[in-house]
Amino acid sequence: MSKLRGALRRERGELAVFAMRCLLYAGLFFLFFGLLSIENWQLKNISRTLATTLITWSAMTIGMYAVYGGYDVHKRKSRPVIGSLLPANVLTDLVTFLQLQVMNVNEHNHDRLTLFGEDFKWLLLAIVLQSLFIIFMVRFGSWLYFHLTPPRKCLLVLSNLDHRAEIEKKISRYRLQWQVTDVALYNAPDISERVAAAEVVFLAELPENRRLRLMKLCYDHHRDMLCKAQETDIMLASARPIIVDDAPFLEMDYRKMTLVQRFTKRLADIVVSALALLIFSPAMAIIALCIRIEDGAPVIFRQERLTAGGRRFSICKFRTMHNAVKPEDFSAECDDKRVTRVGAFLRKYRLDELPQFWNILRGDMSLVGPRPEMLANIERYKNALPAFVYREKMKAGLTGYAQIEGRYNTSAEDKLMLDLIYIESFSLWLDVRLLLRTVTVFFKPDSTQGFAHKPEGENRTEATEENGGKAS
Secondary structure, three states, X not given: OHHHHHHHHHHHXXXXXXXXXHHHHHHHXXXXXXXXXXXXXXXXXXXHHHHHHHHHHHHHHHHHHXXXXXXXXXXXXXXXXXXXXXXXXXXXXXXXXXXXXXXXXXXXXXXXXXXXOOOHHHHHHHHHHXXXXXHHHHHHHHHHHHXXXXXXXXXXXXXXXXXXXXXXXXXXXXXXXXXXXXXXXXXXXXXXXHHHHOOEEEEOOOOHHHHHHHHHHHHHOOOEEEEOOOHHXXXXXXXXXXXXXXXEEEEOOOOOOOHHHHHHHHHHHHHHHHHHHHHHHHHHHHHHHHHHHHHOOOOEEXXXXXXXXXXXXXXXXXXXXXXXXXXXXXXXEOOOOOEOHXXXXXXXXXXXXOOHHHHHHHOOOEEEOOOOOEHHHHHHHHHHOHHHHHHHHOOOEEEOHHHHXXXXXXXXXXXXXXXXXXXXXXXXXXXXXXXXXXXXXXXXXXXXXXXXXXXXXXXOOOOOOOOOOEEO
């Protein structure tokens, strides 16, 4: 009976989220069209301009929903939802505003395209009010859903207790959604009863045959489950069902990019990186000057990394640490004193990576791909994680799943799984989505979080790229 009540409360909460979602998009619509109609009389009457603008706004809203995700306050924390909806709304408004201004170039309105005319201030006001409305609706919607829906009781199944604290810590970040009420080893004699007593089952890394048995057990008991992703899971996730005669098979292509896709991806790399270097050149000059003023030369450091096919290249970044750093130091901890004041600012907003557009233009890297690792760590990772070599199927990238969803201190294994998800599900549309989603890292205060401590015998990556590199 208690499980039935819990299911009814979840359905009530989801209905509330649906109603809030409708209210959110209705509010965004009326704020945009209401304010823009002050200077655009066509939007107040049934006209071709109104119809075209409605179609553009609706199409952009749907497209941005596909890229950033929508009002899923019942699945994600408030900050990531806000960080997704804000850029999606701004892009929607800007594109729709541009289309409206183009439509206004006619004998009845303007004789030339005007982007910063009188109605531009109404656009800015609409964006500001919409942003405040988004923040309120997300915060209130999240509170309402979790007020109506209690956290679900979770069973955590492990192969051993070594990783219990680590996994429980990750789940506890979503304590309003899940509450770990039971922890069991996969071979516990009463595992079936404990699965039946839970609402959600988390399956950590388990032996393949045992995990399959537990998945069937959850299926038999009608329990939701979350399985820790492994290599075979990611490989199968991109497989296509195919019928050979009358037998069902799963088809998986080893080569993920066709010739046309490779050409298009490289062309996009050249165009975007060249434009980025041109646009950001004033900012890069200011950053270089700030580094020189605070800490002297050098401004840029170079370090050997690995890209597709195991080829080495020299990566470029702005220097963010003091010059006097011992080569054997490979980790940056929270509040690390070696990071300069300018470097801390650059790391926070990822500005230290701007010189990598030069690497992309040269062809060493791509806009989207697995993050290039330090050579000092690669052999150790390959020994500990044999699947690490699969990252070399794709050219190293400036951004990707590991950079958007992960943090500096995300474990090497989890970063590997995120990179494999990108490699195995590659498409040009996925590249576009990840590029647009990269802006959301600025809404993640822990995205550049250093390591709380340096584990014995373990070298860390990303946060110490000056070490062992050449400054110039």
